[in-house]
Amino acid sequence: MGVKRAIVFTVALVWGLFFCLKPVSWAAFSRQAPVLLLPLEIYAAPWEKEALADLDTGLAYYLQKEGLRVLPRAKVREILGKLPQKISEEEARKLCERLGLKAVVWGSATVFAGQISLDLKVRDCAGAYTKRLYVAGDISTLEALKEKAGKRLARAVLSREIVAEVRIKGNVRMDEEAILAVVSLKPGDPFDPQKLRQDLKEIFKLGYFDDVRADLEETPEGLRVTYIVREKPVVKRIVYEGNKAIKESDLQKITELKPYTILNLNKINEAAEKIELLYRERGFYDVKVEPLVKMLNPREVKVIFKIKEGKKAYIKKISFEGNRAFSDKELKKLLEISEKSPLSWVKKIKTYVTGGGVEPGVYSYGGLYRSLGKIVTFYQNQGYMDVRVGEPRIERKGEMIYITIPIEEGPRYRVGKVDVVQDLFKDKNFILKKLELPKKKFFDREALRRDLMKITDLFADKGYAYAKVEPEIKKDPKAHVVDVIFKVDKGPLVYVNRIEITGNTRTRDKVIRRELLIVEQRPFSATRLKKSEGRLRRLGYFDDVSISTEKGVKEDQMDVHVKVKERPTGTFSIGAGYSSVDKVILMGEISQRNLLGKGQTLSFQGLFGARTTRYSLSFTEPYFRDSRLSLGLNVYDWEREYDDYTRDSQGFGVRFGYLLTPNTRVFFGYRYDDSDLTDYYYYASAIIRESADIHITSAVELGLVRDTRNHFFDPTRGTVLNVTYEHAGGFLGGDSAFEKITATGSVYFPTLWEITGHIRVGVGYVTEGEGGKLPVYEKFYLGGIDSVRGYRYGDISPKDPETGERIGGERMAFVQTEAIFPLVKSMGLKGVVFFDMGNVWGEDVGYRFSDVRKSVGLGIRWLSPMGPLRIEWGYNIDAQEDEDKSNWNFRIGGQF
Template identity: 40%
Template sequence: MQTKTKNILFFWQSERGVLQKDVLDTDVDRLTVFYHNHGYMDAKVGTPKIEKRKDGFYIEIPILEGERYKVASFEVAGDKVEGIEKLQEQWKTKVGKFFSRSKVREDTETLTRFCMDQGYAHAEVQPRIRKNTETHEAYIMLNVKLGPKVTIGRIDIEGNTKTRDKVIRGQLQITEGDTFSATKIENSQMKLKRLDYFEEVSIEPQPGETPEVMNLKIKVKEKLTGSISAGGGFSSDEGLFVGGEIIQRNLFGRGQAMALRAHLGADAQRYSLSFTEPSLFDTYYYLGLDAYNWLREYEDFTKDSQGFQIRTGRFFGNWSRFGVGYTFESARIKDIDENAASIIKEQEGRQIKSSITFSLRRDSTDNAFLPTRGSINRVSVEFASDFLGSDSCFTKYQVISGWYIPLLWKLTGFVKGELGWINKTGDNPIPLFDRFFLGGINSVRSYDWGELGPKDPETGDTIGGTKYGLFTSELIFPIFEEIKLHGVVFFDAGNAFDEGEDLDVSKFKMGIGGGIRWVSPLGPLRIEWAYNPDPDPGDSRSKWQFSMGASF
């Protein structure tokens, strides 16, 4: 095989145009792997012949393909494995399909993990491959040697100078006396990392008193979990601001979280206090309390609100939790401009909101701030009723699903969809701030927060919708991994719709752009620019968005 274009030589040359022999050797190995994964069991890739000419290097790689083999049989032999029929749909190797060495390797790893999850910590699976050179068929056997069934003996923890043992043990999916499971140990390590209390986390198997017993040693290295910060900045939603916060995510080493925040801006003042106990009385139940005082000046009015929330629920399964929350808010709409929309004028004065929210959330991501795999899914229903003392009565539904997908070259794909709708169940109108407003850095980024949605026909003010849809896709890539600096390109589409309107995908507005994300010492920082490919009259062609803090 001889290269026919100069471009392909780029992969084998340094920046100075010098042929890189080690890179060429790697590509030769890849060619061999390619053939062996596409049925050519006898394929041989020879040593490249390199000829230097005036216009560049010419490379000839001799390849002997041989015949292409199909899988004639695929079976498991050796020690009996209980429940192996559960793997039938997971096998990559298929009878009648072309042989693939990588698929055999994947099936070997799948069967090994399956055996280890049943307690056989020392299980060995050896693939045995036989071929018929006349019929060009491959016969594959996975030979299993289980070894003794293992239980967990002691679980020792070291390195936790602050965090209490019970906080760490509360994250484990496996305890002393349980049957060994490689997956449960791996998930336990991931959950400990997601706490973000530790710089390093490892779970190491240790020999027990007998071959049937295995001890585990958990090693952690504590990191700072508290912060006191003050400063200022610029938000694309609120303009210039100053603020400060005191946060402790691991209060007294008990795993509790407390935060006190103050935010003072030209258009907004916010004060809040929150506390969360993630393991109430050492159970799977959690309890949270929040209190706040917010003042926000909008273009046509001001909202002055005070409230509190009580959150409780239960963790279950590996990554899921069910929650119930009660919210009480006293809000006053004031300083209304005489040219404001009628829906704003109708809500002048003080309103009481009293509601209960039920939610179900599953989070299997591998990192709280820069996930590379896993998903976040949430369903919630909020009921506001006069029975609870609420001035307005409504039922509000929301569904969110986002998925992180690891790709080649350390790229991460992200796709997210959202749906929401609200139904009025009383005589009073739905409160303005319980309607749906789109735009901003966590929505359609070619619009500022609150710009996108139904508008008053007389004033042009955005009045929020009673239903909305939103789609987001992102490609995230590392820039400087050492300092956790990443880049992103994205596509957003969505809109909100009023009563009497259908949720019409053809009316979705779009945003296309890119930006940077940095997990800084002060928290996650995002700076992003979005282009609007189809603006309505009066809409901007592009927007800059800025935020500091985690989001989903």
């Protein structure tokens, strides 16, 4: 008996502890959130309504039979005071919250011609959506209809439905498939309220709709899900009102808004802020921009930016506080802003011509704060490592602004010890000799940055592409000395893993790869990478070239990405010259410098004028059979009327070249020319009459070309060297016999103020070969755009002492000196001023500087959409009687 009592006590204790420790009541086990079934609206004849008296009770019975708890109506009346019948979705939502329901069911029953239909709505309180379902049948089977409706209601409440169909409604402009692409609920899936809510969010995130909601409808096949959207209107027009100081095109560019795009209020407000910033940048301190949206119709709007510009604010005075090391005048030169002065209009013109910047004398918020950073950089580069530039004080008096910039200079630090800690180079002095900082007396932060890059490049050139260089800066605040130690972690030796080329829609991969100085599975080199980019740019095939790198799969690998933007390489070009004698001469060329994307050149040239006609066809293969050997072919037909004779010639040439280095090529060629001289007077120069008997020229040439320019059309640095030796006659046959050597060299170099210096020098010497047959047209003549400007071609030449005819010379030399400078940066328009000099001498005439012909002039250069444009005017400093005082020349190239 005692044992039985102990067992009963233990079981009771465990049972009691279970329910004491677990915070769930008995009621929680027997209850769940209830369903509120509201009385249905009945549409039937009076005698039919009696048959439907227990319809609500029957539906409640079958809901409970399916496991749902239906809230008693008496309880509802007790809480609400009355039992609602016809309610809206919003009222259903409020009932859910107030009564803590699982769902609310309401609707109507309609009887007509012996048929009954139930139109029911179910508000899912947790999912916050409403489903609709229809049940219909013969009134004689009312009980079966109740059971069917009860089961479908239970299925709707318990979300046991299968999705039968997913539809989009309300979309006009946006394609239904594009919306369905972000919807996760698919036909055949079990209905999931969580997915429905996520789908609503995803559709809204597309950004094309003001409102998105879902409609759920019970069908015999399952649940029909309809996403109902309301599209945002389209911006039909964008209007700027009140803008007088800034062109509408500039505002359009800064706002980046375009007509016929979806209305986005956030972007419109951002655009208004951008407009205000642009105005303040240009000195309109009080500008106000109000964005308005005007409905044109339910689907289209007009966006209006109402601009109140106000007046420009001008800077009366800029002063500094605390600057002891540098004067106000020195610091003002660093600023983007400046004080208004009588010469501000001159500076304004310069600002426009050089491509923008802050208007002189005008207060610019952005210009001021960018200038503060420049002051800090300037001080730090002069050794003031601890410099502080405070918040500027701005005082306004009418339209004038007074600016005071406080500065705390701090001490000036001298450079102490500079060292490099590394384990690659045996002699670290090899690195130290290349650095700038050890040569500086005072600390220079910009020099430190450049030294970091130099050390990084040195290691990268040895294949250590991931080398990390950390400068350890040790300041001595008392002695005002700073020591710098560069610590190098060279990392692994890196190999080029893959080279990927993109953007070349026309040019073949191999044409690009053969210009690269880096090779897959070979050690990486930063210098070779930079040179490779330059070589691709010099091809002239691409508008843009960018080479980037990223780590490969392994630590010792690197992938290289070459991205190019193709440019039209087919060109047509026209050129013209004008003088009082020749009037207009037209020149034309049609060529394809990247034939079939293989890098080959095919060109047809023509020159047409009152005195000259020339045709030529040429082909060049720069990498014959993918080797370093190049091949060139050309044929021509040329008729030229000189002052003293006419030359008619036909011929062809073949040239082979070999690439010695990436920038240097040697070439060997052969040419055959058949010329006839006609239309000369019987009393013409003996040299001309003798040349009339010389017809065939059979010659070979040997030469060298070296080109290191950084750009094919608009170089700013680099050199070009071309040396050619030609031999005619002898074992080659023909009527002519001579030896000729010519050399031209150009150098481009940057100077001050973005001015590019250019010097071009040319020399030549020709002598008769065995038999003494040197035609007059194989001698040298100068003048024109490629030698001494201000003269027409052939003006500079020795003359026959008896007849006065120009008969060419055996020796020539010329120098072109140019200063090329930007005129309008935004357009790429450049100006040029030049001084040229040169002369041609006969075999038996000595060199005298007083014989040198000289010219000065100016012109413009523009890499236009039509191609490179060159217009130049030259003035003949010492014009002779039969020469023009000046000459115009121009050339223009185009693209197709």
